[in-house]
Amino acid sequence: MPTTVSTAAPVDLAAALRRDDLRRAATPLPVLAGEEVRARVDRGREYLRSVLADNDRPVYGAKTGFGALVGFAGRAQEADQCDNTLAHLGAGQGPDLPADITRAALLVRTWSLARGVSGVSWHVVDGLAAMFATTFVPAVPRYGSVGASGDLIPLAYAAQALRGRGHAYVDGERLPAAQALDRAGLVPLILDGRDALALVNGTSLTTAATGLALDSVRAAHRALGDLTCLLADILGSDPGFLDARLITAYGHAGATDVAERMRAVIAGTVPSGARPLQEPYSIRCAPQLLGAAEDALRYVDGVVAADLGGVSDNPLFFPGEDLVAHGGNFFGQPAAYAADVLAMVTASLGNLAERQLDLLVDPTRNTGLPPMLAAGPGRQHGLQGVQLATTALVAEIRRAVLPASTQSLPTNLHNQDVVPFGTQAALRAYDSAELLRLLCGSLALGLRQAVHVGGRQPTAAACAALFDTLADAIAPVDPDRPLDADVRLAADLVTGTRS
Known part of the structure; x- marks a missing residue:
């Protein structure tokens, strides 16, 4: 049974x-x-x-x-x-x-x-x-x-x-x-x-791994838009960097759509007046970066949809035409390109998350919050270990981002004299997507801790709801404790996925 x-x-x-x-x-x-x-x-x-x-x-x-x-x-x-x-x-x-x-x-x-x-x-x-x-x-x-x-x-x-x-x-x-x-x-x-x-x-394995990686990266992409809004709200930033007229003038559909969603999340925020006129790029340029990622992800969406709707095999048999067609429908080049694009998007999104956490733990840029968001600096170390780990995660993603689709090697007595290496690209994208999810969890944990050590409560309703979700599930880091499980939990909460 x-x-x-x-x-x-x-x-x-x-x-x-x-x-x-x-x-x-x-x-x-x-x-x-x-x-x-x-x-x-x-x-x-x-x-x-x-x-x-x-x-x-x-x-x-x-x-x-x-x-x-x-x-x-x-x-x-x-x-x-x-x-x-x-x-x-x-x-x-x-x-x-x-x-x-x-x-x-x-x-x-x-x-x-x-x-x-x-x-x-x-x-x-x-x-x-x-x-x-x-x-x-x-x-x-x-x-x-x-x-x-x-x-x-x-x-x-x-x-x-x-x-x-x-x-x-x-x-x-x-x-x-x-x-x-x-x-x-x-x-x-x-x-x-x-x-x-x-x-x-x-090439069903290549297609499947690319599709699963795409789902994970899309969840992280949405989460980073939300977390950027929460970061700006906790710091007291002016939300003008999301102004509809500004973003429309930029001319890119992905940025327009991402900024529209972010404006809904940050709606109602009240600037503190304590931040500089122009925020660092990790905040100010987030809609442009996330928007470019959205445009690229839409390309990957299309490739995966085509692969899922197509027949990958050789030969194919068409009874109505009395045709046995020998060819190359088993050649995974579309997914190879798509997975390579997905890896590049993942690297950029991971870098954004790491830079935002770095800003948040730095007292020279976080509007006076304690270094490493430690409740008692020196006696406690707050997010110091998590921030170190994010550096390692970003380095791992970057190490793996070399395009696989350009690495063709002849094999099989030159019968397969060009190959796409789409499987390598897809599995690498799948692995990197999980690291990106953990980077989102690390940033989310930092935002939860920032309020505990003196950051303001979010003033936008949607930001406040996101913060409450984190705060209800994760205790403040006070005193220090191992945070590996908290990072994973935060990643689950903000991406809606589990590893």
Whole structure:
């Protein structure tokens, strides 16, 4: 029997796949594969059978070897051709991927196969759909994909686990895959060569990791707009840097929209008159920086939406046109660019959060609050450790921001002579997004502490509500205590997400 019964709203494979479905796939989730889906999958499968019966029609991966060995015949038996597809791809290394990435990747893969143009067996789609109602997660190593010809190596580990080979998790416990399937109430998938190739020959892992990273960065982006308003309110800044006429004259749609939202958050604030005419850029230019980030994130939104709505596989089968189309729809270049952009946005947002916290703990710039926001400087150290950690987090994000999409290396006997490295870009963006979330939590904790050590209570209603949320959950730092858990809690509160 399945280990968990879900009451979540189902994902219908006949409908569009949404970005929030990726996040929801981390926990048991009903996935519906109804008659409409079955009809088109069966039609594609029947067409494949007719093509395979024609000895004069080549079909990559069903009748041939793989990659650079396409010029050689594959194995004669379908079951053997499945092993021919998957066995050599068991070359991944490194720690297992997080469960949310692996399950999201399989949801993207399932939706692509459900379009009916991959020629897979119906029981493959049906079996994948059944998996999502359980806590089953294939154990997939992090390293091995170049984001072209599909995420071959990681998806091969997933396919093998679904066959009962390798390892998998159930309820968070790592087990031999056959034992995990049995505990989850799942039947091992039986695959032929085409089924196996279709499972691995798409960039679903790249798409999933990019989509999950995008959700996290978007949450942090919204949080930083709110926290900037709270910072300005606590310090007593004049909100004129958000003036609608000023921002409209700037001419950028993202800045216009971000500033409009920030004006709603800071509405009602009363300037203290104690701040300089022009605030440091980390406050004054925040709508321009956050606005540019918004413009860039909208580009990433579009790429992820296109990936979620497209078919990533090779070859594709079109029965109505009697066409077997061999090409490169497994090439993850769009997501590679998008994930690289996401990494750059993350670095800029992380820098903003760190600079705002630095301003807040500095008595020469924070309108006279004690250094490091310590309740008793010298006897206590307030946010000093947190501020040190934010420096390290920003450095880590910066170290990882080198674009992966420009690092192409030829491989596979020059069959894959250009590759996008989208998987590397996406996983790096996912990791950096979590560090950004912690930077938001660090800033939020500083703002909570600032009021305790003499900063004014927020005067804008929305800022006051945000502060109260933080203050109700997090005690002042007085006396000193370890603050690692408080940073994580603050990050949860202001981003609305958990790591």
